[in-house]
Amino acid sequence: MIFEFQxxxxxxxxxxxxxxxxxxxxxxxxxxxDGVITVFAPHTTAAVTINENxxxxxxxxxxxxxxxxxxxxxxxxxxxxxxxxxxxSSLIGASSRVxxxxxxxxxxxxxxxxxxxxxxxxxxxxxxxxxxxx
Amino acid sequence: MIFEFQxxxxxxxxxxxxxxxxxxxxxxxxxxxDGVITVFAPHTTAAVTINENxxxxxxxxxxxxxxxxxxxxxxxxxxxxxxxxxxxSSLIGASSRVxxxxxxxxxxxxxxxxxxxxxxxxxxxxxxxxxxxx
Amino acid sequence: MIFEFQxxxxxxxxxxxxxxxxxxxxxxxxxxxDGVITVFAPHTTAAVTINENxxxxxxxxxxxxxxxxxxxxxxxxxxxxxxxxxxxSSLIGASSRVxxxxxxxxxxxxxxxxxxxxxxxxxxxxxxxxxxxx
Numbered sequence: 436m437i438f439e440f441q442x443x444x445x446x447x448x449x450x451x452x453x454x455x456x457x458x459x460x461x462x463x464x465x466x467x468x469d470g471v472i473t474v475f476a477p478h479t480t481a482a483v484t485i486n487e488n489x490x491x492x493x494x495x496x497x498x499x500x501x502x503x504x505x506x507x508x509x510x511x512x513x514x515x516x517x518x519x520x521x522x523x524s525s526l527i528g529a530s531s532r533v534x535x536x537x538x539x540x541x542x543x544x545x546x547x548x549x550x551x552x553x554x555x556x557x558x559x560x561x562x563x564x565x566x567x568x569x
Numbered sequence: 570m571i572f573e574f575q576x577x578x579x580x581x582x583x584x585x586x587x588x589x590x591x592x593x594x595x596x597x598x599x600x601x602x603d604g605v606i607t608v609f610a611p612h613t614t615a616a617v618t619i620n621e622n623x624x625x626x627x628x629x630x631x632x633x634x635x636x637x638x639x640x641x642x643x644x645x646x647x648x649x650x651x652x653x654x655x656x657x658s659s660l661i662g663a664s665s666r667v668x669x670x671x672x673x674x675x676x677x678x679x680x681x682x683x684x685x686x687x688x689x690x691x692x693x694x695x696x697x698x699x700x701x702x703x
Numbered sequence: 704m705i706f707e708f709q710x711x712x713x714x715x716x717x718x719x720x721x722x723x724x725x726x727x728x729x730x731x732x733x734x735x736x737d738g739v740i741t742v743f744a745p746h747t748t749a750a751v752t753i754n755e756n757x758x759x760x761x762x763x764x765x766x767x768x769x770x771x772x773x774x775x776x777x778x779x780x781x782x783x784x785x786x787x788x789x790x791x792s793s794l795i796g797a798s799s800r801v802x803x804x805x806x807x808x809x810x811x812x813x814x815x816x817x818x819x820x821x822x823x824x825x826x827x828x829x830x831x832x833x834x835x836x837x
Binding site: 436437471473475476477478479504505509511512513514515518521522524525526528529530532560562564566 | 603604605618619620621624626627629630631633634638660661662665666667668670675676677679680700
Binding site: 469470471484485486487490492493495496497526527528533534536541543546 | 743747773782789793796
């Protein structure tokens, strides 16, 4: 079952905690038992990742390091000025998976699911698939 | 349902757009409704990623940056001379997922699915699983 | 069907080959036909990746390169002293997928599945979902 959400980003680079949206999709799906949720960003300058959602310094350190690995104003071929965002998208990945059982996400105690914006601010789409299995 | 394809690469490092193969697998599967497709590279010196497939400068910038992060002729322990390719494989990942609904891939307007070759040229395998869910 | 395992790591940074645990989960699931296994680390300072499990120099080169990209004693905001581990977790990813068919993992001849520890030694959890599909 597929759910679509909008995510509004306010910075060029930003982690937005979308765990509540994923919980909402699981609840609305009515899927019982266990399965896998796929959280997908249909964008080439964004990504989805799972990491600590308690201390905001963690996403900040990740973004700072990614900027060091692929600087915004680097020397790139792509003429649109957002090559760094494309590179970060492939380094982090367009989707994350989270398992569930009995209506609960099987996340670790520190884990949250983030939409990773690398070329905002924009209104972005997030596509969530809740897959129940036999 | 599982489909296997061959991908022929012609350079040491190269992105090959395999979106048409994934569309073919979905069509041949006959799966209706929604689900998740897993696109998997059964290789340790290659990967699968989703990014822009319009401007060829985007894959080029990604490959150039990966080479800066893990240089081909770097100082490595692994004696086969392709350590950089193993490292890039783990940075990008051996598989990508794409959602579908009603026979259509739910890719964003700029997204394509790439087989990422890091130690070619070779004839490579690509394994595609089309998973329909209840 | 979901299986939980404990993984005991003995170093701060270490790749542990968990392919035997994934094979065990597939066997115990009794799932016939084909499907996807999701191997998930419920931790924000660890990851799961697929790479060569023959030459131990390959995991070593990956860990050494990750340390160069995100140094242990780097300049970070997060005060717990393990920012590098959080960054590596998002670069590699909290989960990997492997396909199966007829009770066999569809891994390439050189591929193994690794739990990647970035902030050990610890006793870690590994959650494996075996998803059979129609």
